[in-house]
Amino acid sequence: MLGQEYMRNALLAGSFIALACGVCGWFVVLRGQVFAGDALGHVAFPGALAAAAAGVDERVGLFAATVAAGGAIAALGRGAVVGRGGRAAGVEPADDTTIGVLFTVILALGVLFLTRFSLGSGGAAGVEAARTLFGSIFGLGAGEALLAAILGAVVLLAVAAIGRPLLFASVAPEVAGARGVPTRLLGLAFLALLGVVAAEASQAVGALLLLGLLTGPAAAAHRLRPGAGGSVVLAGGLALAAMWGGLVLAYAIPSLPPSTAVIAISTVIYLATRLSR
Amino acid sequence: MPTEAGPQLSWNLLRDAEAVLEYHFMINALLAGSAVAVLAGLIGWVMILRREAFAGHTLSMMAFPGASAAALAGVPAAWGYLSFCTAGALAIGRLGDGAHGSWREEAAGVGVVQALALGLGFLFVSLYGGVLGDLEGLLFGNLLGVSDGEVLTLAVVAVVVLGALAAIARPLLLSSVDPETARARGLPVRGLSAGFLVLLGLAVAATSQVTGPLLVFALLVMPAAGAQALTSRPAASIVATVAIGLASVWVGLGLSYFSVYPPGFYIAAVSFGFYLLARVAAAIGRRPRLAHGTPALAEAA
Numbered sequence: 001m002l003g004q005e006y007m008r009n010a011l012l013a014g015s016f017i018a019l020a021c022g023v024c025g026w027f028v029v030l031r032g033q034v035f036a037g038d039a040l041g042h043v044a045f046p047g048a049l050a051a052a053a054a055g056v057d058e059r060v061g062l063f064a065a066t067v068a069a070g071g072a073i074a075a076l077g078r079g080a081v082v083g084r085g086g087r088a089a090g091v092e093p094a095d096d097t098t099i100g101v102l103f104t105v106i107l108a109l110g111v112l113f114l115t116r117f118s119l120g121s122g123g124a125a126g127v128e129a130a131r132t133l134f135g136s137i138f139g140l141g142a143g144e145a146l147l148a149a150i151l152g153a154v155v156l157l158a159v160a161a162i163g164r165p166l167l168f169a170s171v172a173p174e175v176a177g178a179r180g181v182p183t184r185l186l187g188l189a190f191l192a193l194l195g196v197v198a199a200e201a202s203q204a205v206g207a208l209l210l211l212g213l214l215t216g217p218a219a220a221a222h223r224l225r226p227g228a229g230g231s232v233v234l235a236g237g238l239a240l241a242a243m244w245g246g247l248v249l250a251y252a253i254p255s256l257p258p259s260t261a262v263i264a265i266s267t268v269i270y271l272a273t274r275l276s277r
Numbered sequence: 278m279p280t281e282a283g284p285q286l287s288w289n290l291l292r293d294a295e296a297v298l299e300y301h302f303m304i305n306a307l308l309a310g311s312a313v314a315v316l317a318g319l320i321g322w323v324m325i326l327r328r329e330a331f332a333g334h335t336l337s338m339m340a341f342p343g344a345s346a347a348a349l350a351g352v353p354a355a356w357g358y359l360s361f362c363t364a365g366a367l368a369i370g371r372l373g374d375g376a377h378g379s380w381r382e383e384a385a386g387v388g389v390v391q392a393l394a395l396g397l398g399f400l401f402v403s404l405y406g407g408v409l410g411d412l413e414g415l416l417f418g419n420l421l422g423v424s425d426g427e428v429l430t431l432a433v434v435a436v437v438v439l440g441a442l443a444a445i446a447r448p449l450l451l452s453s454v455d456p457e458t459a460r461a462r463g464l465p466v467r468g469l470s471a472g473f474l475v476l477l478g479l480a481v482a483a484t485s486q487v488t489g490p491l492l493v494f495a496l497l498v499m500p501a502a503g504a505q506a507l508t509s510r511p512a513a514s515i516v517a518t519v520a521i522g523l524a525s526v527w528v529g530l531g532l533s534y535f536s537v538y539p540p541g542f543y544i545a546a547v548s549f550g551f552y553l554l555a556r557v558a559a560a561i562g563r564r565p566r567l568a569h570g571t572p573a574l575a576e577a578a
Contacts, residue, residue, distance in 0.1 A: 029382075029384070029385045032384050033384075034331065034384040034385055034387065034388040035330070035331040035334070035384060035387075035388075037388075038331070038334070038388065038391065096328055096329075096330040096331050097325055097328070097330055097498065097502045099330070099331075100330035100331075100333075100334065100494070100497075100498040100502070101498055101499060101502055101549065101552055103334065103494070103498075104491070104494060104495040104498060104499060104545050104548075104549065105545070105549050107491050107545070108491075108495070108541075108542050108545035108546055108549070111491075111538075111539060111541060111542045111545075112538060112542055115537065115538050115539060115542070208392075208395050208396060208399055211388055211391060211392040211395070212389075212392035212393070212396060214388065215385045215388030215389050215392060216388075216389050216392065218385065219382065219385035219386070219388075219389065222382070222385075223382075255403070255404065256400065257396075257399050257400055257403050259396060259399055260396040260397065260399050260400040262396075263392050263393055263395075263396035264393070264396060266389075266392070267389055267392065267393045267396075270385075270389050274372070
């Protein structure tokens with residue numbers, strides 16, 4: 001199996017993307033920002049199309065759009081974690097309503113660009129250029145796999161750098177704010193990082209995988225180990241296990257798409273932790 | 278401009294409206310769009326109140342595995358939509374009330390359901406091997422190609438779902454704004470929650486095959502979010518929700534008639550415009566919003 005080059009590339013890119021998704025996902029679940037992560041995954045395609053429309057490199061548009069959307073969600077929403085029903089008496093609308101509105105606007109823009117391209121002369125080239133960006137994990141070249149691995153490693157380092165204050169700001173935002181921790185800035189930085197992960201993951205392995213890797217392993221880790229340090233590592237490890245298991249499974253069963261296999265394993269891991277307690 | 282290709286928007290709005298209503302397909306589109314606006318608006322109002330926009334989005338995504346599973350099995354697409362939306366609603370309801378009962382876990386559970394559904398849809402598509410219509414049609418539907426029968430089906434579903442919503446409205450509102458009190462009064466909070474999710478799933482399943490899942494989500498979120506920002510009184514904000522939804526559909530359809538862009542884009546864009554207007558009006562008026570009005574709501578329920 002490892003003799004195949006596409007398999008080696010998939011394992012290299014997949015491992016780092018899985019680690020980045022697992023670790024970021026742990027914070028995403030902790031902060032209750034799963035919907036935000038989902039929205040960022042959907043921004044990628046309209047972003048690439050917009051860049052093609054403006055004549056810029058699609059890759060630039062992809063990353064710019066997801067990072068900007070992450071910033072917009074952090075700026076518009078309350079940022080802090082707010083319980084359902086309990087502390088509902090806020091002046092600003094709930095985060096998920098804001099994200100839902102933003103989501104719809106982004107997708108409407110995507111349709112606008114899509115129609116623009118399909119109408120304009122030679123516009124189909126732009127759609128094709130954007131579409132070829134969104135590969136399957138089994139179709140990665142060596143250069144793309146290396147880039148994905150480097151970006152995944154950079155994200156992991158960045159999360160490690162802001163991990164402690166971010167954890168503090170997520171668990172006890174008021175206390176952290178009173179102690180001088182820049183909670184809003186941290187929230188912004190985290191969603192921008194999540195934007196990088198979303199752009200890289202949706203481009204290298206497809207937007208489909210992003211949500212599965214972000215939520216399943218992280219939620220399972222939160223259930224298995226309530227603490228902090230070990231739980232983060234566990235989330236990364238579970239995501240890695242889902243990725244490797246999924247890749248092997250998809251290699252063994254040719255009619256099974258790798259994304260489906262990875263998501264299925266991550267779902268099984270989460271359901272197993274729910275049933276065991 | 279004698280060389281114009283399609284109909285042009287003039288300043289005589291009455292004549293423009295007459296031109297739009299000349300065609301049967303436009304009348305059907307207006308009827309279907311209005312039914313969707315009322316149904317999605319009212320269900321969306323409760324959804325926004327309960328902060329379940331993520332669940333609503335996930336249920337509207339069920340159209341993808343639903344349509345592809347139906348194509349694979351060779352049954353009508355409606356069956357696929359219906360079974361996947363209902364199963365998704367039940368799964369979200371089941372995963373939502375974990376032992377911890379924390380809402381963060383609930384969001385993660387919804388995310389897992391959505392990821393699994395999309396993964397299954399991807400599997401069905403690759404097993405099917407064929408092309409499932411164009412991307413745009415799958416996302417934003419074909420409101421301009423609605424048949425008489427579909428209009429009737431939509432109207433029936435809207436009446437049934439809204440009737441069921443009205444039947445559970447009072448306990449549902451109380452358990453949404455104040456679950457503790459509702460539980461203390463012996464209301465089945467979990468059952469109501471699951472029941473509402475199933476209604477949401479039914480509404481999405483019935484409408485998304487006509488309008489596309491993305492447009493359903495736009496009409497679920499935008500009018501209700503705008504109306505709840507505008508006023509804190511439940512009755513007024515429900516009326517505003519329906520008004521914004523209907524106005525978005527009518528204006529959006531009218532604009533799309535005179536343009537090359539699909540109606541889904543205009544309806545989403547117009548409803549976003551109304552949302553922005555509502556937020557601006559609310560910011561200027563600084564009136565108390567719905568979140569502050571929860572005691573009044575609880576009393577009403």
